Amino acid sequence: MRYIFEMIGPEFRQYWFLNDKEGRPVDRDTQETIAKAGKYANTVIGFGSKKNFDKTDFYLTNSMFPLNVEELQVDNDHPIETYTYTIINESLTNRKEKRNKVQIKPWHLTDENSIIIGKDRKHPFHVKGLLGISAMSYGALSKSAVKAMAQGVAISGGSYMNTGEGGISPYHLSKVYDIIDTSKAPTDRLSEKIIKYVEKNPHASNFELEKHFGESAPEAVEQLVQDGVFKQKGADLIFQVGSGLFGARKDGVYHEETFIKNAMRPEVKAIEMKLAQGAKVRGGKLPKEKITPEIAEIRGIKMGKDVESPNRFPLFSDTEGLFKLITHWQEITGKPVGIKVVAGDTHSFDELASYMKETGKKPDFISIDGAEGGTGATYQEMADSLGLPIFSGILILDQTLRKYGLRDDIKIIASGMLATANKMAIALSLGADLIYIARAAMNTVGCINAGKCHTNHCPVGVTSHLPHLEAGIVVEEKRFRTANYLTTMRQGLFMLGASCGLASPSEFSKEHVSLRTIDNRVKKYENYSEGQNEKQDDNIEHILHHQEAKKREVVNS
Secondary structure (H helix, E strand, O other): OHHHHHHHHHHHHHHHHOOOOOOOOOOHHHHHHHHHHHHHOOOOOOOOOOOOOOOOEEEEOOOOOOOOHHHOOEEOOOOEEEEEEEEEEEOOOOEEEEEEEEEEOOOEEOOOOOEEEOOOOOOOEEEOOOEEEOOOOEOOEOHHHHHHHHHHHHHHOOOEEEOOOOOOOOOOOOEEEEEOOHHHOOOOHHHHHHHHHHHHOOOEEHHHHHHHHOOOHHHHHHHHHHOOOEEEEEOEEEEEEOOOOOOOEEOOEEOHHHHHHHHOOOOEEEEEEEOOEOOEOOOOEEOHHHOOHHHHHHHOOOOOOOEEOOOOOOOOOOHHHHHHHHHHHHHHHOOOEEEEEEOOOOOOOHHHHHHHHHHOOOOOEEEEEOOOOOOOOOOHHHHHHOOOOHHHHHHHHHHHHHHOOOHHHOEEEEEOOOOOHHHHHHHHHHOOOEEEEOHHHHHHOOOOOOOOOOOOOOOOOOOOOOHHHHOOOOHHHHHHHHHHHHHHHHHHHHHHHHHOOOOOHHHOOHHHEEEEOOOOOEEEOOOOOHHHHHHHHHHHHHHHHHHHHHHHHHHHO
């Protein structure tokens, strides 16, 4: 009986015992928001928030005179054709819904407000969507999950997708097609069939068309693109290289030709060097149960053995070596090169920033992950203890770069359970330029938080490579939910910005966020300067001491 209760305990806690804000790592309210954004393209609730407003937390600073929608600096010129659902009837045991083809606004930044990564590079990366999908490898995720996410990013436009450290798979390179001019269409039978199919199935993918029309379909589709009949779209990729050097190695060692082949793909807009991530401040782990022949070939590894990436890159062991490689990759690719890090304390990045200031060498962006960050496989002791939470990490990184006069040259991408627009807006206010989302993207394509990512037995196929489980993801459906989620969150950022008196969410800054503590103190960050480090630490200590005193007072009473 003990084993039975252990097995069903998580489900009982999730549905019967935990309130809507208590679940971890994704609480029920957040899960519902993600689902509604993906399925219905809205996040409307009734009767008010369930949040506990007595706890210490960050809050956005609303304006006395918010902006109306027509006053916003937003690019909504090209609506997105997608599918959403309408609930027809709902009872205790049944829900009847209708799937509708609709057009929704993309909520892109204007060209003037777009975020430019690597402005001095030959190929700078212009971003018009403030959030994208974080690093999740093919291997950690199934190919169906990667397809659905990549195609969703392509449909939404403006956003981006990190490949994860497992290298670039064919599924990251997914393409979707729209009809733009049938007057130029060839008259052969195959082309006519493909055009009719895409008319009925907007944003049909290359995999879908090949499945329906055979091996000759890719050549016919390519011709339709060249003739101007179809418009081809794919995800803008950030190519991540981890300490295992997957996608940049041959025979187990760094191989520059392999790196250049992947880095110079037209889909790759930037390169990210992963030094650490929130849930494991070390290299990645891929259990042997999840390694298929295709994954082994893409990564250049052997099957039947757990893959443990080294704790750090084998190509360098100090700051000088790190920046030598960053500069080299910037020069040979002409593309932005960044690093992924985790903050450990208030002085985590001083050595890096000091070196940048002295030498003039610097990454084009820094991705910072929080301790809340998730992963397909890590160790309990690492997930619970290493690294600081994301809001602290953003503040430390932003303040350190400003202290050394580097902030204008380096963009910050933040990740760590920033699944909803309000958390994203707070992260942007604290210093981030862009947002990564990972588990929210998994939820959007069907993840139910089963916690079996490392076993290859994910019950809904998001992280499983077993065919009978992976079949649970219908890519042709989930790609639209991914696109809807991204656009709905972008809309939420614009609406929150408008409420703070901002014409664009790219204008969020520290003046738009406050920390309200349990004793009703309100702390602002916009006047932060170098000399306030110790004062800030003292304030935090005071807050924590006061909270402990309150707890003791409650217990004693």
